[in-house]
Amino acid sequence: MAAYNKKEIIQTLEHIAVYLEIKGENAFRVSAYRKAAQALERDERTIDEIGDPSKLKGIGKGTASIITELREDGRSSFLDELKEEIPSGLITLLSLPGMGGKKIGKLYKELGVEDAAGLRKACEEKKVQNLAGFGAKTEEKILKALDDFGKRPDRLPIAHVMTAVEDITGRLNEFTGINRFELAGSFRRGRETVKDLDFIISTFKPEEVGSQITMMDNIETIVSNGETKISLELAYPEGLIVPVDFRMVEDDAFATTLHHFTGSKDHNVLMRQRAKEKSEKISEYGVESAETGEVITFKDEPAFFAHFNLPYIPPEVREGYDELETKEADLALVETGDIKADLHMHTTWSDGAQSIKEMVEANRERGYTHMAITDHSKFLRVANGLNEERLKRQHEEIRKLNEEYSDFTILTGIEMDILPDGSLDFADDILKETDFVIASIHSAFKQDEETIMKRLETAMHNPYVAMIAHPTGRLIGRRDGYQVDMDRLIQTAAKTDTILELNANPNRLDLASEYVRKAQEQGVKIGINTDAHRFDMLTHMPVGVKAARRGWLKKDTVVNTWDVETLITFLNRNR
DNA sequence: GCCGTTTTCGGCCCGACTGTTTTCAGTCG
Numbered sequence: 001m002a003a004y005n006k007k008e009i010i011q012t013l014e015h016i017a018v019y020l021e022i023k024g025e026n027a028f029r030v031s032a033y034r035k036a037a038q039a040l041e042r043d044e045r046t047i048d049e050i051g052d053p054s055k056l057k058g059i060g061k062g063t064a065s066i067i068t069e070l071r072e073d074g075r076s077s078f079l080d081e082l083k084e085e086i087p088s089g090l091i092t093l094l095s096l097p098g099m100g101g102k103k104i105g106k107l108y109k110e111l112g113v114e115d116a117a118g119l120r121k122a123c124e125e126k127k128v129q130n131l132a133g134f135g136a137k138t139e140e141k142i143l144k145a146l147d148d149f150g151k152r153p154d155r156l157p158i159a160h161v162m163t164a165v166e167d168i169t170g171r172l173n174e175f176t177g178i179n180r181f182e183l184a185g186s187f188r189r190g191r192e193t194v195k196d197l198d199f200i201i202s203t204f205k206p207e208e209v210g211s212q213i214t215m216m217d218n219i220e221t222i223v224s225n226g227e228t229k230i231s232l233e234l235a236y237p238e239g240l241i242v243p244v245d246f247r248m249v250e251d252d253a254f255a256t257t258l259h260h261f262t263g264s265k266d267h268n269v270l271m272r273q274r275a276k277e278k279s280e281k282i283s284e285y286g287v288e289s290a291e292t293g294e295v296i297t298f299k300d301e302p303a304f305f306a307h308f309n310l311p312y313i314p315p316e317v318r319e320g321y322d323e324l325e326t327k328e329a330d331l332a333l334v335e336t337g338d339i340k341a342d343l344h345m346h347t348t349w350s351d352g353a354q355s356i357k358e359m360v361e362a363n364r365e366r367g368y369t370h371m372a373i374t375d376h377s378k379f380l381r382v383a384n385g386l387n388e389e390r391l392k393r394q395h396e397e398i399r400k401l402n403e404e405y406s407d408f409t410i411l412t413g414i415e416m417d418i419l420p421d422g423s424l425d426f427a428d429d430i431l432k433e434t435d436f437v438i439a440s441i442h443s444a445f446k447q448d449e450e451t452i453m454k455r456l457e458t459a460m461h462n463p464y465v466a467m468i469a470h471p472t473g474r475l476i477g478r479r480d481g482y483q484v485d486m487d488r489l490i491q492t493a494a495k496t497d498t499i500l501e502l503n504a505n506p507n508r509l510d511l512a513s514e515y516v517r518k519a520q521e522q523g524v525k526i527g528i529n530t531d532a533h534r535f536d537m538l539t540h541m542p543v544g545v546k547a548a549r550r551g552w553l554k555k556d557t558v559v560n561t562w563d564v565e566t567l568i569t570f571l572n573r574n575r
Numbered sequence: 576g577c578c579g580t581t582t583t584c585g586g587c588c589c590g591a592c593t594g595t596t597t598t599c600a601g602t603c604g
Contacts, residue, residue: 025576028587032576060577098593100602135595185604198604226592245604247591260589265604272588283589 003074006040006047012070012079013037013063015091019082021101022090022108030101036063038266042321047071089115096145098138106131120146152241155193157477158543159506164234164242165197167218175212177205179251184261190316190546192476192509196243198261206248213246249284252297255304257284266320267313274308274324316549333549334528336542338561343372343436344415344469344501344529345538349394350375351383353534356397356410362535364408370564372436373398374413377425380442386414388430395433409564411435415469420444422455424462431464435571438501440469441482449483456489460498463574467499467527470510478507486515493524497573499559502551504530504544505537516551525570527559 004012017033039058043050048071050056054064066076086108093104093116107113110131111122119142122128128139165183172181178201182188185198203209206228213230214222220241223231230246249257260268260283268282275282279290286297287307298304302312311328323331346352347359354362356373363371375394376385386394395412402410413436417425420443424431431437439459441452459465471489474481493500500519503510508531511519516526528544530537548558555561559570 029576031587035577058577062576098602102601133595133600137594141594195604224592229591231592261604263604265588268604269588276588281589285590 002047002071004047004070008074009047009067009070010037010040012076013040013066016066016076016079016082018091018094018101019079019086021094022086022104023082024102024105032058032060033063036067040067087114089118092116093119096142096149098141098145103134106133116146116149153477155195156240156242157193157507158187158191159476160240161187161194161197161242162506164236164240164244167236168197168199168234168244171216172199172201175209177203177208177212179203180254182258184258185245185263188262188315189264189318190513190550192512192547196245198245198247200254200258200261201246201248202251202254203248204250209248210246247284253285255298255300256282256286259301259304260284262315262318264319267318267323268320270320270324271308278308314549316546317552330552330554332554334545334553334555334558334561336545338555338558339368339528339541339545340563341368341370341372341560341567342366342530342532342538342541343411343413343467343527343560344374344438344503345371345532346375346383346415347373349390350380350385351533356394357401358535359532360401360405360408360410362538364405366538366541369407370409370411370567372411372413374415374436374438377414377416379417379419379425385417385425388426391426391430391434411564411568413438415440416465417442418455418459420447420455422451422458424459424465428462428464431462432575434464435568436466437464438467438469439465441473445473445479445482447482449485452482453485453488456484457492460492460496465498466571467501468493469501469529469531470503470508471500472510472512474510474512475507476509481510486518490515490519490522490524493519494522497525499525499527501527501529502544502548502553504528504540504547506540506543509544509547513547513550516548516553520551520553520557524557525559526553526557529560 013033014037017030020030020033035058039056043056053059053067054061066078070076090104090108093099107119111127113119113122123139123143128134128142129136172178181199181201183197184200185196186194187197201209210230214225218235219232220235221233223233228248232244234242234244236242247257247261272282275287281288281290286295288295298307305312310324311331313323313331314333317323342363345359347354347356359373376383378385378387391414398410398412412434414434415438418439418441419425424439441455456468459468472481472484500511502516519526526548528548530540532538559567
């Protein structure tokens with residue numbers, strides 16, 4: 001058994017990189033440590049399974065010996081030496097905007113600054129502005145950064161920026177001088193959290209567009225304002241501050257700029273390396289031939305990828321892993337247009353805002369062919385959960401309503417609680433009469449992993465339970481959820497043929513993409529559902545689909561793409 | 576520090592913006 005696990009080793013390598021950065025080491029040497037950490041992270045094996053780390057690309061003799069030392073002793077003599085040399089208080093200064101290793105190194109060497117307090121003192125005594133390369137403005141900025149330090153979260157859950165996205169999109173649609181625009185960045189890649197929003201704008205009049213942008217009425221700060229790039233912090237209700245970048249280019253360069261700012265950074269590095277093999281150079285503006293200096297542009301991203309003999313790589317999988325080596329067939333991911341049904345939602349019968357009829361109409365309008373009504377069960381009193389008698393009455397109402405539609409099917413359903421003692425809220429004779437039985441945990445989150453797993457496994461082994469909803473109970477940026485052994489959950493789901501949900505609510509996205517990918521690999525079916533409690537929450541479906549695509553899900557894995565007959569056959573598999 | 580069908584040296588993705596300079600370094604994405 002290793003003294004340090006893989007995660008601890010990765011963190012230590014990243015620590016070393018930070019120390020070296022402050023020491024003013026060669027930037028490539030610094031990034032070599034980060035690359036080594038990434039190489040470990042990307043390998044799915046444990047540190048013991050990996051064996052000789054120098055076999056991995058990006059890990060050579062130097063970093064391998066540090067990794068081996070950490071694995072065996074749980075410490076690194078190299079890091080210990082660095083810690084002797086560099087005060088640890090300098091590390092946090094790296095997170096101040098505008099402060100990098102070079103500047104911090106200079107402050108340390110020339111002014112003896114060792115931490116945030118020392119930096120503040122040096123600024124207040126106006127010593128910083130006298131350093132070569134520093135000035136009065138830099139000093140002011142540092143003081144402001146120190147004041148703001150820790151006030152704002154590093155990344156924002158996407159649920160928090162959706163209003164901003166709608167607001168900015170609406171404004172750009174009204175602006176003059178814009179040919180087209182698109183939101184790039186990690187939002188386009190479907191990440192759970194974002195650092196900022198990146199809008200790419202095609203225009204031949206950057207000054208005209210720029211002045212409209214800087215006139216927006218909710219600007220908190222203009223971070224930078226150049227000829228083609230404007231960075232702002234925009235203010236939204238409840239004190240929310242959203243950093244936004246606007247990048248303006250002429251239409252010819254739109255595709256390559258969109259690709260560049262969609263990232264990820266690691267994906268771009270892979271693409272540029274590939275270009276280099278062809279003696280070409282990729283930038284935002286196009287692809288330049290090294291021989292002729294000619295720059296070619298592309299009408300869209302697929303054409304750009306085709307130039308490098310690559311299939312279209314969807315934004316959601318551009319993470320710099322193995323997407324360039326992937327077969328085209330594996331890049332055919334589920335799309336929102338494939339979705340035929342939403343199978344988890346609530347009505348006024350429990351804690352929803354709309355009636356059954358209203359929800360049915362809203363689902364029909366979305367173009368679905370079927371749906372399931374799944375209110376809470378009796379254990380969940382705060383949500384007005386249904387007891388056996390009310391459930392039966394609801395089923396009658398649904399059956400009657402079903403007769404009104406020849407082209408649409410409403411499945412009866414329930415979101416049944418798995419009780420703290422591991423039992424289910426309804427007996428089998430009730431479940432038997434229900435088309436789509438969801439089981440989920442809403443209580444006793446603090447139980448130990450074994451108890452939680454027993455609860456989930458009881459539900460999965462029940463022949464009438466079709467799906468486990470929001471399997472970990474997490475809320476992004478707010479709570480981690482309960483203790484789930486993910487490998488065990490996926491294995492049991494595979495064995496019992498139980499659907500695992502990818503809850504499309506942007507606050508949940510539960511299961512996370514990395515786990516739906518693992519689940520698909522083991523043959524587990526995934527359900528993408530909005531869990532809507534109101535009309536407008538039905539619109540979260542594309543958010544869930546994006547998260548599914550990040551997990552490389554194919555259409556057939558997702559039960560919501562099946563037609564109603566196929567789904568019903570599946571639901572009756574154990575009955 | 577890592578890497579190599581241009582391999583043991585000399586590169587390592589590329590460009591915008593700011594603040595400091597007066598042609599460029601540092602930071603950021």
